Amino acid sequence: MQARVSRVHTKPQELAGRAINSADPREECLPVTSKCKFSLSNRSGESAFVDQSPTQPTQQISEALLWHKMTQVVVANAQPEVILSKLAAILGEEFRADGCVISICTRHSTQHHVASWFGDDLTANQQAGILATYSTLEAATLDAGSLIISELQTRDLIPEWRSCSIGSVLSNVTRFQGQVNGAISLMRSHSHSWTKLEATTLATISDQVAVTVSQILLQQQVLKQAQYQSLIQELTMAIQNSVDLPQILKLAIDGTAQALQIAQGSVLRLRYWDPRHNSRSLDGIPKARVTVECQWQPEIAQPQSSSLTSETLLSQSFWVSECVVCQSAVSYAEPTALSDRDDFPATTEAAGIAPLFAPERMPSLLMVPLESKNKLLGFITLQHDQPRVWQPNEIEFAELVGAQISSAIIQTETLRQVESLVEERTAQLQQSLELQAKLYEITRRQIEKLREMNQRMDEFLSTLSHELRTPLTSMMLAIRMLREADLPPDRREQYLNILEQQCAQETSLINDLLALQELESKQVAIQLQKVDLKQVITDLSQSFDQRWALKGLTLEIELPPRSPALNTDLASLNRILLELLTNAGKYSDPNSTVSVKVSQQSGQQIAIAICNGGDGISEEELPYIFEKFRRCQGVTQNAVPGTGLGLALVKNLVQHLNGTIAASSLPTDATQSLETRFTVTLPQNLEIA
Structure with a gap:
C-alpha cells in the first residue's frame, strides 16, 4: 500500500447532486443533503445501508481504536x-477501501492540497486517472x-469517471468552526x-481531520x-x-503575482496630456494615455493565439477615454475588484475594453x-484566467505594494527633477564661468592693448619731441649765428x-599728422x-x-608692354609711391638696387611692387609695421630718422583708394x-570700384 501528497490546481464546478441509477431500476441510492447524513433505498421501504448481523460478517470499525491511531x-x-x-x-485501511483522498479546499480557493492513499489493487495509471478527475467528486461533495454512491455502473452523472476504476464512493466534507475546509473520499473499485x-463513523472522524486541515490552512496563511x-x-x-x-x-509585480498566484500582472502608468490635470479632484475623465510600464506572465508555454506575449503587452498604449475599465477605475479612489467577466463594465459606442x-x-x-x-x-492590474473572488487580505496586500510603488515613482521623479535642476544650474554656472573667462580675456587684451598704446604713445612723444627739438635746436643756433655782425656772406x-x-622738416611732420587724422576721420575728398602710371613713376x-x-642706389622700373591707365586720385597715388620709395631708399644697403x-591683375586691378635689399623687417614686427608711431627696434637703435x-x-x-597693401621680408640666395x-593693389577704375 502507498500514500502520497500532491498539489492539484482545480476550479469550482457546479454539479448536480442527484442519485445514480443502479443496475436494478427498482433500487436507487440518494445523496445525503444538508439535512441527511446517508442515502435511502426505495425498495420496500428498506434502508440503503446494509445492517450488520452475526449471520452477515461485515467489517466492524472501532471508532475508539480509529481515534487512537x-x-x-x-x-x-x-x-x-x-x-x-x-x-x-489509516482511513483507507480501516474502511478496507481501495483508495482514500483527503483534500484541503474552500469554495473560493484557487489552489489547495490533496493527500491520497491507494491500495495495491490499483495500478499507477488508475491512480493517476482518479486524481485527475477528483476535482469533480470534490465539487459534488x-x-x-x-x-454516498454504492454503484457506478451508470456514469452519466459524472462523465469524467467513465474511464476511472471507481465502483462506489463514500464522501464527506470536513468542517471547522462551522466552515467547510476540505473533503474526505473513500473509494472502492467495485460496487x-x-x-x-x-x-456515521466517517462523519464523526471528519471532525478530527478538520482540525488537521485547519492547521494546514493556518500554516499556509502564516x-x-x-x-x-x-x-x-x-x-x-x-x-x-x-x-x-x-x-x-x-x-x-513579480513578487505580487507569485504571492497571489495569478496568471498575469502589470504596472500601468498614466501620461497626462496636461500635467496640471493629474488630480482626482477634477471632474470628468482626464486626457491621459495608459502605457504598460512593467508586466509579468508565468513562464508556461501557451499557444500564441490564446495569450499575448510580453513584448505585445509592453507595446500597448491607449487613452483612458477609450477603455471603460480604466474610466471606472479612474472615477473611484478604491481598488476595483472584478470576479468574473459578467462584472466588467458594459462597453459603449465611444469606449470599449482594452485588449x-x-x-x-x-x-x-x-x-x-x-x-x-x-x-x-x-x-497595478492583477488578472487570473479563472473566475476568482478577491479576498480582503489579498486586496490589502496589493494596496501595500501599490503604496510602495507610488513612493518609488515619486522618489524617482523627484530625484530626476533635482538632477535636472542641478544639471541646469551647473550648465548655467559653466556658461557664467565661460563668459567670465571670455570677459577676463577681453579685459586682459584691452589692458594689454592699452599698455601697448601707452608705450607707443610714449615712443611717439619721445620721437616727436626729438624730431621737433632737433630742428628747433639747429634753427636757434643758425639764428644766433646770423645775429653776428661780422659774419661772412657765405656763412x-x-x-x-x-x-x-x-x-620745411617741421612743416612736413605737421602735415603728415594732419593728413593722417583726416584720412582716419574720412574727411578727405x-x-x-x-x-x-608710367609717367607718374618716371617723374x-x-x-x-x-x-x-x-x-x-639705382632704381629699376618694370612696366607691362602696354601701360595701364588708371582712373584714381593722383595726389594720393603720388604720396603712396613717394613714401614707399623713400622708405626703400632709407633702409636699403649701399650700392644696391x-x-x-x-x-596687370585679374578683376581690373593693378599691382605695384617695390622691393629693396637690406636688414629687412623681423617676423615678429612685420604684422605691426602699418600701425601709427610704430618703428622697428633696429631702426630706433641705429638712429634712422623718422616718426x-x-x-x-x-x-x-x-x-x-579702395586698395590693399601687403609686406614681406624674406632672405635671398644671392x-x-x-x-x-x-x-x-589698386582698382583701375576707382569710380566703378
Missing part, C-alpha cells in the same frame, strides 16, 4: 501535510455536504453498499503573510537604496490605484639754408582723374636718382641681406 499520528508528526497523508492511509456505521511581509521589506530596502525604478517595478484586460481570457481582475497626494499615477647763406631746411624716378646718388614692378607715420599714412591712403617687398 489518528491521535498517535498527529502527536508523532509535526508536518500537517505528512499527518494528512498518514490519516488517508462540497455542494451536497456528503455523498459496495456502504453501511450506516461506516457513514507562510503567505510572511511572503507578503518579505516582499514589502524588499521593496522598502530597494527604495531606500535608490534602486532604478524599472527594477523596483519588476520586483513588485490588455481581455475578459474572455482573463475573467477576474483587480486594479489597485497608484496615488500620491491625490495625484493618480497609474494602476650767412649756409645758416639761412639750415633755417629753411629745418623749417577723392579727386578722380585719368592717370598715366618720381628722376627725383630719386639725385637723392640716391651719394648712397649708390630698388625695383618697381607694375603688373613712424609714413607706413601708417600709406595704409590709410591705399584704403582711401646675398645675406633680406628682400623687403611692399605690394600695393
